Amino acid sequence: MTDQKSDSTPNDGSVDSNTSSNFIRNKIAHNLKENKHGGRVHTRFPPEPNGYLHIGHAKSICLNFTVAAENSGLCNLRFDDTNPEKESQEYVDAIKDNISWLGFQWNGQVRYSSNYFEQLYGFAVQLIESGKAYVCDLSADEAREYRGTLTEAGKNSPNRGRAVAESLDLFQRMRAGEFADGACSLRAKIDMASPNMNMRDPVLYRIRHIEHHQTGTEWCIYPTYDYTHCISDAIEGITHSLCTLEFEDHRPLYDWILHNLSLDSLHHASDLDKSDYDYVLPEQTEFAKLKLNYTIVGKRKLKEMVDTHVVDGWDDPRMPTLAGLRRRGFTAAAIRNFCESVGVARSESIVDLGMLEHAIRDDLDKNSPRAICVLDPLVVVLTNVPADHLETLDMANHPKNEEMGRRSVPFTQRIVIDRSDFEEVPPPGFKRLTAGGEVRLRGAYVIKCDDVVKDDAGKVVELHCSIDLDTLGKKPEGRKVKGVIHWVSESRGVPLQVHLYDRLFNVENPESKDIEDFRDCLNENSLIRLDNCIAEPSIAEHGAATSFQFEREGYYCRDEKESREGKLVFNRTITLRDSW
RNA sequence: UGGGGUGUCGCCAAGUGGUAAGGCACAAGGUUUUGAUCCUUGCAUGCGUUGGUUCGAAUCCAGCCACCCCAGCCA
Numbered sequence: 001m002t003d004q005k006s007d008s009t010p011n012d013g014s015v016d017s018n019t020s021s022n023f024i025r026n027k028i029a030h031n032l033k034e035n036k037h038g039g040r041v042h043t044r045f046p047p048e049p050n051g052y053l054h055i056g057h058a059k060s061i062c063l064n065f066t067v068a069a070e071n072s073g074l075c076n077l078r079f080d081d082t083n084p085e086k087e088s089q090e091y092v093d094a095i096k097d098n099i100s101w102l103g104f105q106w107n108g109q110v111r112y113s114s115n116y117f118e119q120l121y122g123f124a125v126q127l128i129e130s131g132k133a134y135v136c137d138l139s140a141d142e143a144r145e146y147r148g149t150l151t152e153a154g155k156n157s158p159n160r161g162r163a164v165a166e167s168l169d170l171f172q173r174m175r176a177g178e179f180a181d182g183a184c185s186l187r188a189k190i191d192m193a194s195p196n197m198n199m200r201d202p203v204l205y206r207i208r209h210i211e212h213h214q215t216g217t218e219w220c221i222y223p224t225y226d227y228t229h230c231i232s233d234a235i236e237g238i239t240h241s242l243c244t245l246e247f248e249d250h251r252p253l254y255d256w257i258l259h260n261l262s263l264d265s266l267h268h269a270s271d272l273d274k275s276d277y278d279y280v281l282p283e284q285t286e287f288a289k290l291k292l293n294y295t296i297v298g299k300r301k302l303k304e305m306v307d308t309h310v311v312d313g314w315d316d317p318r319m320p321t322l323a324g325l326r327r328r329g330f331t332a333a334a335i336r337n338f339c340e341s342v343g344v345a346r347s348e349s350i351v352d353l354g355m356l357e358h359a360i361r362d363d364l365d366k367n368s369p370r371a372i373c374v375l376d377p378l379v380v381v382l383t384n385v386p387a388d389h390l391e392t393l394d395m396a397n398h399p400k401n402e403e404m405g406r407r408s409v410p411f412t413q414r415i416v417i418d419r420s421d422f423e424e425v426p427p428p429g430f431k432r433l434t435a436g437g438e439v440r441l442r443g444a445y446v447i448k449c450d451d452v453v454k455d456d457a458g459k460v461v462e463l464h465c466s467i468d469l470d471t472l473g474k475k476p477e478g479r480k481v482k483g484v485i486h487w488v489s490e491s492r493g494v495p496l497q498v499h500l501y502d503r504l505f506n507v508e509n510p511e512s513k514d515i516e517d518f519r520d521c522l523n524e525n526s527l528i529r530l531d532n533c534i535a536e537p538s539i540a541e542h543g544a545a546t547s548f549q550f551e552r553e554g555y556y557c558r559d560e561k562e563s564r565e566g567k568l569v570f571n572r573t574i575t576l577r578d579s580w
Numbered sequence: 581u582g583g584g585g586u587g588u589c590g591c592c593a594a595g596u597g598g599u600a601a602g603g604c605a606c607a608a609g610g611u612u613u614u615g616a617u618c619c620u621u622g623c624a625u626g627c628g629u630u631g632g633u634u635c636g637a638a639u640c641c642a643g644c645c646a647c648c649c650c651a652g653c654c655a
Contacts, residue, residue, distance in 0.1 A: 020594060020602070048655055083654060140653050147651055151582045154651090185653050195583040197651050206653035225655050249584055249650050286585090288648095293591085299655095341603055343593050345586095348648055352591040355604050365617060400617075431615065440613055475613090484613050551614045580615045 019070075022344040024285060028067060028240060037239040038277045041073030044238050045099070045106070046080045046113075046229070049091035049213070051299040052314040052321045053098045055335070055356070059290040062339040064242055065104040076236055077106035081114050082228050084212040092213070094314070098322040103332045113228045114214045116235055119269050120223045121175065123231055123261055124186060124204060128167045132260050133204060134159060135170040136187045143185075146192070147200050153193035154200045160189060174207055177220045181207050188227075190256060198253045202226055230254040231261070233282040237272040241284045245346065248286045258282075290342060291350045294503040295320045296510050301518060310522065311504070315561075317571050318504045318526050328501060329547055329557030329573030334363040350509065360574050364547070364555040369397040369404055372442065372486045373535035373550040373570075375498060377416035379490060380463045383450065385413045390492075393472075395443040407538045410492040411444055416534055421485040422463060424452060429580075431483035433463070438476075439483040442551060446471040446481050486552050493534040496568035498556065500528040533570075540568060552576065 019025075028041055043064040047057065068075040077099060081087050096110065127133035136157045138146060148154030162170075171186055173179065186205035194200055204227040209220045230253075233241045241254075258266065258281050267279040291297060296305075297320055305311050305319075314321050317328035325335065338359035342351050382389075391411040398404040421432040421439075433439040438448045451464035468476055475481075504510075507521040515521060539548060547557040554575035562569040 022594085026596095046655095050655080080655070086654075136653095138653095143653075144651075149582085149651055152651095153582095182653065187653095197583080200651085203653045208653085222653095224653075229655090245585070246649055247655090251584095288586085341592080343603090345593070347586050347593095349592060352604065355592070358604060361616090370614080399612085399614075429615090442613060444613090446613095471613095473613090481613090483615085486614075549614085549616085552616075553614090554616095576614075576616050578615070 019066075019340060020343065023346065024063065024067060024240070024242065024287060024344055025070075027285060028071060031239070032071065037280050040237070040239050040277060041068050041071040042076070042107075042237055042239045043068045043073065043242060044076040044078050044111075044233065044236060046078045046232075046243075047095055048080045048083070048086075049088065049095060050083075050086040051091060051303055052094055052323055054297050054299075054302065054319075054321045055292065055295075055325065056290045056297040056320075058102060058322060058335050059339045059342065059344075060242070060244070061099060061102060061104060062336055063287070063344055066340075067240070067242075073239075074107040075104070076108070076111055076238070078111040078113065078232060078236065079214075080225065080229065080232075081112050081212070081214060082223055082225055084208065084210050084222065087213055089213045094323065101326060101332055102322065102335065111232075111236065112214050113223075113232050114212060116228070116232055117215060117219055117223070119235065120228060120231055123265070123269075124171065124223070124227075125168065126261060126265065127188065127204075127257075128171060128186075129164060130260070131164060131189065133167070133186055133188050134162045135167045135174070135184050136160075136201075137184045140182060143203075147197065148192070150197070156192050157187070157201065160201070171205075174205065174221050175219075177209070179207055181209055183207060186221075188253075188257070190253075196249055196252055198226065198250050199256070202253060226250055226253050227257060230257050230282070230284075231266070234258055234266045235270045237270050237275075237277075237279075238282040239280070241282045243284060243286055244289045245286045245348065247284070251284045251286070254284050286346070287344050288346055288348045290339075291348070291511075292320065292353055292356065293350050293508045294353050294505050294510070296505070296518060298511060301511070305518075310519065317499070317501050317559075327559065327561065328571055329364075329555060330360050331363050331367075331547075334360040337363065353503065357574055361555070361577065364549060364573065366401075368547050368549050368555060369545050370395075370399070370551050371536055371539050371548040372409065372488055373496070373498070373533055373539070373548075373553065373556070374416045374418050374486065374488045374493075375530055375533050375553065376419040377488075377490075377532060377534055378419040378422060378460065378463065380415050380417055380447070380465050380487070382413050382415070382447065382467050383464050384466045384469075387413050389413050393443055409443065409536050409538070410489045412489040412491055414490040415441075415487045416490050416493070417441075417463075417485055417487045419460075422449070422460070424460070432485050433483065438468075438479075438481045439485050440471075440481050441467075442484050442486045444472065444487070445469065446476050484552075486550075488534050488536055490534070492537055494537050494540045494568065496533050496535055496539075496570055497562075498530040498533045499559065499569065499571045500530065501572055502526050502528075535568075547573070549576075 045064045065075045136159045146155045185203045187201045190199045192200045205221045315323035315327045393409045424435045426434045445467040447465040447467045449465050453462040455461050504526045505521050506523045510518050555573040556570040559569040559571045
């Protein structure tokens with residue numbers, strides 16, 4: 001996906017269900033009513049390119065883009081790339097790709113905080129000149145000691161009273177590369193006794209002689225998040241700066257920086273410079289992060305799982321990353337609907353995985369064509385059918401949506417059914433095939449099991465059944481056959497490998513502080529590979545869909561990464577609900 | 581124990597002084613050639629807790645309790 005050229009392309013990431021009110025929508029409606037930003041709503045999604053996006057980011061993406069779209073507003077994509085140490089172009093590319101896949105289009109070109117390095121530098125000079133910032137010689141360790149603690153005030157840096165001219169000179173020399181990493185820093189002059197630690201003369205610039213993925217070696221001083229974010233928002237004309245709860249304590253600093261810069265200079269530096277809109281400073285609003293039970297959403301741990309090969313990569317289908325969910329068979333619409341159903345609030349909560357599962361089942365049930373696949377084949381020989389029999393059965397691709405068309409399924413003398421659909425001694429309530437019992441073959445005939453063939457070890461190897469020729473498309477005479485099972489022609493079916501996925505962790509909260517190492521609660525059975533599956537031939541045809549409901553089993557999608565000519569691999573996205 | 585937040589059904593969540601929306605989950609019925617889907621019904625005299633104000637409180641006030649975040653030159 002390349003950068004968007006249009007300035008006003010509406011986002012098409014729509015949601016099926018009705019939207020409900022939340023405090024951010026209410027706040028925006030209120031601002032609109034007061035005409036605070038001249039009717040504008042302009043948000044931004046500001047990831048740091050230091051990892052892949054996950055389901056938690058999806059919540060923020062959906063929030064920012066939909067809230068803008070609902071109000072005919074705009075949403076920027078801005079990479080918050082102020083710490084080159086952990087960032088890379090690989091992540092930039094993956095993030096852009098994920099957002100597009102989710103169905104959103106950002107306003108104009110992709111932005112980078114690093115686009116504003118020169119302006120940011122100029123604003124820093126402005127703060128120094130007005131006595132609001134100074135160059136500090138304290139080392140990181142010393143600064144920590146001077147900062148005080150949660151309950152004790154800090155001490156002023158010895159350089160706090162440094163003359164403006166001297167700080168100006170030093171800052172210029174920091175930029176020129178005269179000092180080693182950590183030798184000094186630029187700090188805001190606020191209040192070392194503030195109960196809010198963020199206000200105890202926070203660092204604005206630090207020295208890092210390191211290459212940046214966007215600016216190369218142009219800079220050796222890099223602005224911090226706190227200093228950069230608010231000014232970047234102001235430059236882009238953001239009206240509502242939405243972020244997560246842990247930044248709440250940073251809001252006073254966000255406001256301090258903007259209010260201690262000249263409003264005119266911010267206005268002139270901004271995208272709104274030549275517009276007719278009044279220039280109003282952006283406002284930060286915080287909401288709770290999305291957490292899901294049985295899963296980890298923490299970049300550090302996700303990266304660790306990738307690096308230590310607990311999973312196969314960022315796009316492993318068990319990962320909560322957008323890349324992983326996509327490969328698993330989740331649709332963008334399902335993720336959008338899920339985010340909408342979860343809502344946005346300020347209380348920290350852990351959403352039940354069942355909600356995500358519901359969202360994907362809901363979408364796939366409506367939109368995926370049906371097919372038949374037998375995961376654990378057991379041969380059934382139809383004794384009253386000729387050995388060379390080949391019949392073509394016509395089946396609907398979707399039970400409720402005729403528009404999805406129909407398909408042909410070959411029926412032969414030897415077929416396979418799933419081993420779990422036969423029981424010699426059935427448990428109470430069992431509705432499938434039993435010795436001597438009858439069952440309906442989905443889309444075909446009713447069969448009766450006459451004979452159970454076993455090997456020397458007593459394992460069932462084959463079933464001999466007779467079919468009732470008068471039951472194709474009609475109910476059997478004089479009796480009721482309750483069960484329906486699926487089947488595939490043994491000779492005409494196509495072999496495939498199927499990957500069965502389950503949750504990665506076997507505890508509800510693998511990120512809990514009680515758990516020292518997440519490796520201790522890994523689900524051993526999170527991936528099961530089935531090598532002998534066999535499916536109806538239509539799924540392998542040229543132009544076939546890539547995502548199906550394998551009837552009575554669940555939703556499966558072709559794994560594009562592992563499938564190749566002559567070797568089909570399918571991933572189980574999610575099982576069907578099962579009340580049996 | 582300084583500061584900032586949050587507490588409404590098992591899980592999310594609406595509600596902003598007029599008598600507890602919705603979704604998920606769960607349960608019971610019905611339809612069904614997928615034990616799926618779909619349909620119907622049920623599911624908080626109760627809103628962390630204790631007091632107070634009021635004709636009336638989840639909503640206002642006070643106290644208490646629990647949990648989360650903050651002492652990176654990370655974001």
